[in-house]
Amino acid sequence: MSERSPAPGGLELIQSLVNTLDIESGADSLDTAEGRAHFGLAEEDLPRARELRESLRVALLAHAGHPPHRAVTPLGELLTASPLVVAVDPADGSATLAPAALASAGEGPLLSRVAAAIAHALVEGTWHRLKACEAADCHWAYYDRSPAGRGRWCSMQVCGARAKMRRYRAK
Numbered sequence: 001m002s003e004r005s006p007a008p009g010g011l012e013l014i015q016s017l018v019n020t021l022d023i024e025s026g027a028d029s030l031d032t033a034e035g036r037a038h039f040g041l042a043e044e045d046l047p048r049a050r051e052l053r054e055s056l057r058v059a060l061l062a063h064a065g066h067p068p069h070r071a072v073t074p075l076g077e078l079l080t081a082s083p084l085v086v087a088v089d090p091a092d093g094s095a096t097l098a099p100a101a102l103a104s105a106g107e108g109p110l111l112s113r114v115a116a117a118i119a120h121a122l123v124e125g126t127w128h129r130l131k132a133c134e135a136a137d138c139h140w141a142y143y144d145r146s147p148a149g150r151g152r153w154c155s156m157q158v159c160g161a162r163a164k165m166r167r168y169r170a171k
Contacts, residue, residue, distance in 0.1 A: 004154065007143035010117025011130050017049075017114070018057050018132065018141035039110050049110060052078055056114070060132035060141050064151075069139055082115040 007015040017039060020029045029035030030046060030053075041049050055075040058068040087098040097119045099112030121127035132139045133154035144151035 004142045007130055010120050013117050014056055014114060015141040017053050023139055024137045057132050057139055060130055063128050064131040066134050079115045082111045084115055084119055
């Protein structure tokens with residue numbers, strides 16, 4: 001729904017995962033083989049992927065100062081199943097966070113990639129800029145690039161305009 005540019009770095013993975021469900025229409029791109037392939041998911045991975053998606057959505061709503069849209073497994077609880085290690089490249093000494101089970105393999109399970117993306121974003125100071133739209137029929141993930149970091153909607157032209165019109169009509 002958003003016309004905003006994608007989130008930086010690994011946050012783009014999280015943003016695209018949260019945005020697989022269009023709450024307004026009910027369309028879920030994880031229902032398609034192509035949608036699952038984008039995240040390296042098999043059909044049997046769907047229940048866990050959807051649980052992760054909604055837990056991420058609750059965290060992003062919290063970043064924007066909004067209550068959870070429904071009860072979910074806490075994100076921290078889900079992420080404990082995906083410990084990270086510091087992997088050091090012997091060639092140049094560079095270090096990165098990697099899933100513990102796949103420290104040398106690169107790509108890992110979705111949960112591990114999400115955990116690594118969150119850890120990198122925390123280090124970079126960008127994690128709290130990834131938010132979910134406050135519109136109850138949207139909750140689309142977006143990266144807040146506003147100077148003060150107080151963005152409320154994924155799209156000022158759609159969700160923001162609707163909210164302002166509702167407030168105006170209520171007066």
